[in-house]
Amino acid sequence: METTYPSAQSEGSRTGSQLLQVEGLTVRFGGVTALEDVSFGVRQGEICALIGPNGAGKTTAFNAISRFVRPAAGTIDFDGTRLTDRRAADLIGLGISRTFQNLALWPALSVIENVMVGAHGGGGASFVAQMVGAARRSERDLRARAYAALELFGLGEIAFDPCSGLPYGTLKQIELARAIVSRPRLLMLDEPAAGLNHGEVRELGETMRRLRDEEGITILLVEHHMALVMDVSDYVVALDFGRGLVEGTPAAVQADERLIEAYLGGSAS
Ligand SMILES: Nc1ncnc2c1ncn2[C@@H]1O[C@H](COP(=O)(O)OP(=O)(O)OP(=O)(O)O)[C@@H](O)[C@H]1O
Numbered sequence: 001m002e003t004t005y006p007s008a009q010s011e012g013s014r015t016g017s018q019l020l021q022v023e024g025l026t027v028r029f030g031g032v033t034a035l036e037d038v039s040f041g042v043r044q045g046e047i048c049a050l051i052g053p054n055g056a057g058k059t060t061a062f063n064a065i066s067r068f069v070r071p072a073a074g075t076i077d078f079d080g081t082r083l084t085d086r087r088a089a090d091l092i093g094l095g096i097s098r099t100f101q102n103l104a105l106w107p108a109l110s111v112i113e114n115v116m117v118g119a120h121g122g123g124g125a126s127f128v129a130q131m132v133g134a135a136r137r138s139e140r141d142l143r144a145r146a147y148a149a150l151e152l153f154g155l156g157e158i159a160f161d162p163c164s165g166l167p168y169g170t171l172k173q174i175e176l177a178r179a180i181v182s183r184p185r186l187l188m189l190d191e192p193a194a195g196l197n198h199g200e201v202r203e204l205g206e207t208m209r210r211l212r213d214e215e216g217i218t219i220l221l222v223e224h225h226m227a228l229v230m231d232v233s234d235y236v237v238a239l240d241f242g243r244g245l246v247e248g249t250p251a252a253v254q255a256d257e258r259l260i261e262a263y264l265g266g267s268a269s
């Protein structure tokens with residue numbers, strides 16, 4: 001098919017209003033250009049997947065949106081707010097929450113304490129300080145919300161157990177519970193299916209749908225698990241070598257030769 005980006009776009013069933021808009025995003029790490037002039041949008045109420053081979057720049061895009069890295073160029077807007085003018089600490093208050101590619105839980109804290117941390121976001125050593133401060137301010141409310149988030153995953157029974165020693169699939173669910181305790185409008189998930197078994201992946205897909213349909217949460221999903229991506233996504237954006245490659249409905253993107261080429265080329269080199 002002779003199509004050039006972005007003419008392969010099929011906005012198809014995309015109906016929601018624009019919630020997140022990334023425009024001309026460029027990120028460099030020294031001499032490495034991780035993202036070059038990347039643009040894409042996420043609509044209110046959809047599950048939008050960001051896919052691409054290893055090193056394509058997916059996590060870097062997440063890090064730019066959540067203000068962990070400073071772009072060399074480009075703008076990121078969320079519901080009328082220019083995120084590129086804001087700090088990482090503002091994100092939770094604006095209604096954006098994320099998980100990390102590698103688990104970022106505190107093993108010594110209880111399950112519910114780990115979830116409570118999510119209400120105030122932040123990162124690094126300030127996590128615990130923020131949690132303690134927040135807990136003093138509205139301990140009961142926060143605990144109730146954290147418990148409710150855990151119950152969404154059927155984890156109420158282990159709320160007061162320490163995180164250490166729990167199975168990996170459970171830890172991933174706790175991380176998800178933590179990401180939604182702040183009641184985000186946009187939830188950004190970086191490889192939530194990694195390391196999960198078949199049944200857990202199916203459960204994750206159902207959870208994402210429930211979060212979208214019942215909680216009204218818009219989801220931006222980075223994922224290598226193609227069956228999951230094609231199953232749950234309303235829209236797919238593919239990157240390759242830091243550039244936008246193709247975007248459209250799951251069916252359109254899946255059938256696009258450029259995507260197939262990008263994955264085959266990547267695994268062969
Ligand atoms: N902090 C950093 N310093 C230097 N280079 C980096 C940094 N973070 C990412 N990169 C580089 O930027 C490019 C994009 O990396 P990124 O982690 O965004 O890819 P990805 O699409 O998330 O890959 P994966 O699927 O393997 O997680 C890679 O070449 C990577 O080595």
Ligand SMILES: [Mg+2]
Nearest residue numbers: 058059060101
């Ligand atoms: Mg990554």
